[in-house]
Every structure is written in C-alpha cells, then in structure tokens.
Amino acid sequence: MVRLRFAPSPTGYLHVGGLRTALFSFLYAQQQGGRFVFRLEDTDQQRRVEGSEQDLLQMLQWAEVNCDEGPDIGGEYGPYRQSERLTLYQDHLHILMDSGHAYPCFCTQERLDNLKQQQKAQGLNPKYDGHCRELKAMETQQRQADGEAYVIRMRIPDDGEKILIDDLIRGHVSIDSSQLDDQVLLKSDGFPTYHLACVVDDHLMEITHVVRGEEWLPSFPKHLLLYRYFGWEPPRFAHLPLILNPDRSKLSKRQGDVAVEDFKAQGYVAEALVNFIALLGWNTSDDQELFSMSELIEKFSFERVGKAGAVFDRNKLDWMNQQYLQRLELDDLMRRLQPWLDNSRYSGADPEFLRRAIQIIQPRLVTLPEVLDKLVIFFEDKPQLEQPELIDYLHQPTAQTVLRTFQTALVDADTWDEGNFKQMVKGIQKSTGIKGKDLWTPLRYAITLEEHGPDLSMMAALFGKEKCQQLIENALALTTS
Numbered sequence: 132m133v134r135l136r137f138a139p140s141p142t143g144y145l146h147v148g149g150l151r152t153a154l155f156s157f158l159y160a161q162q163q164g165g166r167f168v169f170r171l172e173d174t175d176q177q178r179r180v181e182g183s184e185q186d187l188l189q190m191l192q193w194a195e196v197n198c199d200e201g202p203d204i205g206g207e208y209g210p211y212r213q214s215e216r217l218t219l220y221q222d223h224l225h226i227l228m229d230s231g232h233a234y235p236c237f238c239t240q241e242r243l244d245n246l247k248q249q250q251k252a253q254g255l256n257p258k259y260d261g262h263c264r265e266l267k268a269m270e271t272q273q274r275q276a277d278g279e280a281y282v283i284r285m286r287i288p289d290d291g292e293k294i295l296i297d298d299l300i301r302g303h304v305s306i307d308s309s310q311l312d313d314q315v316l317l318k319s320d321g322f323p324t325y326h327l328a329c330v331v332d333d334h335l336m337e338i339t340h341v342v343r344g345e346e347w348l349p350s351f352p353k354h355l356l357l358y359r360y361f362g363w364e365p366p367r368f369a370h371l372p373l374i375l376n377p378d379r380s381k382l383s384k385r386q387g388d389v390a391v392e393d394f395k396a397q398g399y400v401a402e403a404l405v406n407f408i409a410l411l412g413w414n415t416s417d418d419q420e421l422f423s424m425s426e427l428i429e430k431f432s433f434e435r436v437g438k439a440g441a442v443f444d445r446n447k448l449d450w451m452n453q454q455y456l457q458r459l460e461l462d463d464l465m466r467r468l469q470p471w472l473d474n475s476r477y478s479g480a481d482p483e484f485l486r487r488a489i490q491i492i493q494p495r496l497v498t499l500p501e502v503l504d505k506l507v508i509f510f511e512d513k514p515q516l517e518q519p520e521l522i523d524y525l526h527q528p529t530a531q532t533v534l535r536t537f538q539t540a541l542v543d544a545d546t547w548d549e550g551n552f553k554q555m556v557k558g559i560q561k562s563t564g565i566k567g568k569d570l571w572t573p574l575r576y577a578i579t580l581e582e583h584g585p586d587l588s589m590m591a592a593l594f595g596k597e598k599c600q601q602l603i604e605n606a607l608a609l610t611t612s
C-alpha cells in the first residue's frame with residue numbers, strides 16, 4: 132500500500148507551496164488506494180509558532196485535502212509530532228554512532244564562523260572541515276563529562292563517491308559526495324535536525340513516496356546516505372518545481388499573498404484554489420483546465436509534473452474562481468456569501484429580494500466579497516451614473532431618443548416583469564427605428580450603470596417600475612444639464 136505524508140514545520144501559516152505538496156501527496160495516495168499522513172516537524176523549538184499546527188490542519192480541511200492519520204486523529208504509526216518522538220531519534224543516532232557513521236563535534240560557533248569566512252575568502256564553498264572527525268573515544272567522553280557543548284554530525288564518505296539520485300520528476304542525477312557537508316544530525320539542545328528526524332520517521336511510518344519542494348534537493352543525497360547507513364530501502368522521491376512570481380522570481384510574501392488563509396479571506400473558494408494549485412507544475416496532455424477533486428485524483432501523475440518553475444498567475448486564479456462561482460447552485464453560493472453578508476448593511480435585507488439580486492450578479496462575481504459592491508445598485512434609492520464615458524455616450528441623439536421614448540412608455544406600463552420589459556424595448560424599436568446596440572446600450576447604461584452590467588431585463592424586473600423611472604430620469608438629468 133502506498134503511504135505519503137505531508138510534513139510541515141509549525142512556523143506559521145500554510146503556504147500555497149505547502150498546499151501543493153500536500154495536495155499532490157493526497158491525490159496520489161487516493162488514486163492508489165493508499166494513506167495520506169500528516170506529520171508535524173516541530174523539532175526546531177526556536178521557530179515554532181503557537182497555533183500553527185491548528186492553522187495548518189484547518190486549512191487542509193478547508194481545501195478538502197483530508198488526512199488519514201495525524202496528531203489530531205491518531206493512527207497506527209504515531210505519535211505524529213516529532214517533539215513526541217525524541218527517544219526514537221536518540222536510539223537511531225546510537226546506531227549510527229556505533230557503526231562509525233556519526234560522531235560528536237565540539238567545534239564552537241566562533242570556530243565555524245571563522246572557518247566559513249576563510250573558505251569564502253579562498254573562493255571555496257563553505258563546508259565543515261572534519262576537525263572533530265577523528266577524536267578518540269576517551270577524549271570525547273571526557274569532554275562530554277565536562278559538560279562541553281557538542282553536536283552529532285554524520286560522516287560523509289570523503290572518497291568522492293558518486294551518489295546516484297533517482298527522482299520521479301528529475302530522473303537520475305549523480306552527485307559527488309565531496310560536495311556534501313558532514314551534516315549536523317543532533318543539535319546541542321538534544322533535538323535532532325530535520326535530516327535525521329525525517330529519515331527515521333519516513334522509514335518507521337513506512338512512507339513509500341516523499342513529495343516535497345525543490346529546496347530539499349541539495350539534502351537528498353545526504354538522506355540517501357542515511358538510508359544506506361541504517362540499511363533501509365529508501366522511499367521514492369518527487370521534488371516539485373519552484374513556484375514563481377510573474378517576473379520569475381521565487382514566490383514570496385513581499386510580492387503578494389502566499390498564505391492559503393489569505394486567499395480564503397479574500398473570497399476564493401477552496402475548489403478553485405485547489406484546481407489552480409494542482410496546475411502549478413502539473414497538467415494533462417489535453418490542456419484541460421477545470422478539474423473537480425475526483426478528476427484530479429483520477430488523472431494526477433508524477434510523470435506529468437514538470438521540472439521548470441511554475442508561475443503563479445493571479446489573473447488565472449481570478450478566472451478560475453469566477454468559473455467556480457458561476458457553476459455553484461444558488462443556495463450553495465448564498466451559503467458561502469453568508470459570512471460577508473452577515474457583517475454588512477445587507478444583513479437585514481428582504482431575503483427573497485437579496486437572493487434574486489445575487490442570482491443576477493452571480494455570473495460576474497470573481498471573488499465572494501465583491502458581492503458587497505455589486506449589491507449597492509440594488510439597494511440604493513437614487514444610484515447615479517458616474518463614468519464620464521458612459522455619460523458622453525448618453526449625450527448622443529439616438530441615446531436621448533431611446534431614453535425619452537422609454538420614459539414615456541413607462542408611464543403607461545401597468546404590469547412589470549421581464550417579458551413586459553422586453554416587449555417595451557421592442558416597442559421602442561418599432562416606433563423609433565433604432566435597434567441592436569444603439570437601442571440596448573442607453574438602457575443598459577441608465578439602468579445597470581455599467582457597460583458590462585448584469586442581465587438588463589432581469590435587473591429591470593427586479594427593480595420595479597418606479598426605480599426604473601427614477602434611473603431613466605437620473606440619466607436624462609445628467610445629459611441635459
């Protein structure tokens with residue numbers, strides 16, 4: 132059975148890149164009838180942010196990227212927080228020490244800083260020089276007994292061995308072991324580093340596929356060595372491409388939103404965000420763009436994840452969100468709009484009127500809270516046209532004729548619905564000979580106050596005769612002053 136995990140550190144919010152990692156792992160686990168595990172990598176006590184674990188889990192839940200095992204729901208491979216697994220790492224570290232694959236290092240930060248500077252000055256890549264590699268057991272024990280601070284490092288083969296990497300996305304790459312550093316596995320505070328903890332946990336949790344960001348690629352050969360030192364079969368790995376800003380720099384908070392909760396707060400629906408994120412680096416051969424979660428589960432494959440950075444195109448996300456909002460059942464849309472409506476001036480509005488207004492607005496909504504602005508015209512008694520281009524247009528003689536004829540026809544209208552409204556406009560066509568765009572545009576501008584407004588007949592019907600009269604008067608007043 133395949134087992135995949137999402138292993139975030141509780142250092143803050145869920146990043147969109149994190150959601151993509153979780154999503155791809157989830158999709159593959161679902162497709163293969165496997166399990167998707169949440170593991171909290173909280174061994175870096177300094178970077179820990181209170182409440183982060185709950186935020187991460189809540190955002191995954193919101194996106195419907197559901198975990199089968201995790202700290203909140205348990206499972207057979209727990210505990211699922213690394214801070215609760217410390218003895219496991221200690222035990223495994225002893226195995227490495229006993230076999231000579233790890234050693235204590237007493238170098239001070241000052242020595243390491245100096246070393247780094249010297250290496251940089253010589254144009255070399257900073258790297259630990261192996262100073263403590265050959266300390267005798269006696270000396271080590273004495274220094275430990277004296278309470279001297281130390282870390283444990285892994286021993287990288289220094290024979291320039293080629294380490295073969297096999298990645299589901301990048302294929303085969305070979306790395307020279309001389310490029311690798313004697314990685315710290317246990318910090319002086321007694322906590323393991325990510326490298327030891329993740330290898331031990333992935334093995335003990337029987338993870339079959341590790342999906343993670345490209346930033347972990349440089350650590351990959353060290354992890355493979357650790358698997359070898361332990362005598363374990365490594366899982367398969369998939370390193371996902373970077374997510375980029377439109378200017379091809381790495382996606383960063385400085386250039387805009389990167390937290391899933393920001394997108395939620397701005398009124399993107401989870402289905403659209405998930406769909407959009409699925410396409411950051413992955414696609415199908417037919418360039419399909421809209422996928423439900425079950426289609427994603429069916430169609431996802433690592434073979435179709437690219438190596439090149441994926442651009443986070445906000446316009447595309449907007450387009451996608453609009454597509455999803457357009458397809459929602461009206462009741463479902465109303466439910467999702469509720470939090471915004473509840474805190475607005477529309478909270479006490481007549482529910483039926485509000486519902487019909489929202490139905491008219493629905494095709495044009497890009498994000499949920501936009502509804503608030505778009506509703507204004509429905510609730511304002513005397514909304515005024517403000518765009519100068521539209522007012523200029525209404526100055527034209529044909530526009531004036533249409534508006535005036537409509538105004539007169541309105542007086543005689545005794546029933547008022549969509550059908551009547553259309554009839555009335557046809558009547559104007561007959562009596563004035565004005566048709567098509569010339570006929571509809573002035574009415575659209577006067578009644579919807581927008582160039583690409585919502586459905587004009589529906590809107591006129593909902594407004595009622597008086598309000599339409601008022602709007603036509605407003606438009607005429609603007610063009611005769």
Ligand code: GLU
Binds near residue numbers: 137139325342344
């Ligand atoms: N804790 C690591 C992170 O926050 C996980 C990397 C991995 O998935 O192996 O990115």
